[in-house]
Amino acid sequence: MIGFLRRILLIDIFKGLALTLRYTYSKVYTEQYPREKVKLAERYRGAPRLNNDPETGETLCISCDLCAEACPEDLIVVSSVRDPESRKKVLTEYTFDTSRCLFCGLCQEVCPTNAIELTQDFELATYDRKSMLWNRARLEKGWDRIEGHKVYHK
Ligand code: SF4
Numbered sequence: 513m514i515g516f517l518r519r520i521l522l523i524d525i526f527k528g529l530a531l532t533l534r535y536t537y538s539k540v541y542t543e544q545y546p547r548e549k550v551k552l553a554e555r556y557r558g559a560p561r562l563n564n565d566p567e568t569g570e571t572l573c574i575s576c577d578l579c580a581e582a583c584p585e586d587l588i589v590v591s592s593v594r595d596p597e598s599r600k601k602v603l604t605e606y607t608f609d610t611s612r613c614l615f616c617g618l619c620q621e622v623c624p625t626n627a628i629e630l631t632q633d634f635e636l637a638t639y640d641r642k643s644m645l646w647n648r649a650r651l652e653k654g655w656d657r658i659e660g661h662k663v664y665h666k
């Protein structure tokens with residue numbers, strides 16, 4: 513009898529509608545991206561950056577090649593020349609293929625000078641594979657986002 517009355521009086525439909533209305537006018541659960549930045553986990557690993565010394569502007573990379581050795585995807589290439597006077601290696605180029613990166617963080621873990629770092633930038637989408645290969649300039653200065661795109665590192 514109760515079940516019959518529930519069906520006649522459309523109780524379940526009204527209960528469903530009430531629930532829908534309650535959520536429609538209450539808290540918004542959808543991320544309002546890109547208007548609002550998504551809150552990332554503290555240890556999130558995103559776009560790579562090759563850090564420079566903030567005082568001298570010189571690269572922190574000492575061309576030791578440890579990051580390239582540690583990378584399970586073998587996607588980092590460090591090129592350098594040896595300074596004839598100081599006998600130190602001088603970085604000439606650094607490439608990082610973001611299309612193959614697992615964002616495992618091994619490269620930044622092994623880096624003795626904190627030169628390579630995975631930042632919190634997650635906006636890596638692009639229209640072609642070629643632009644996923646980042647060179648030294650791009651790694652140092654941040655993603656060159658012309659056409660109104662933001663620059664990820666400050
Ligand atoms: S995050 Fe992992 S996969 Fe990506 S470059 Fe570093 S070591 Fe390689």
Ligand code: SF4
Pocket residue numbers: 572573574575576577578579580590622623624625626627628
């Ligand atoms: S481990 Fe660090 S210092 Fe060594 S080559 Fe890689 S980025 Fe440069």
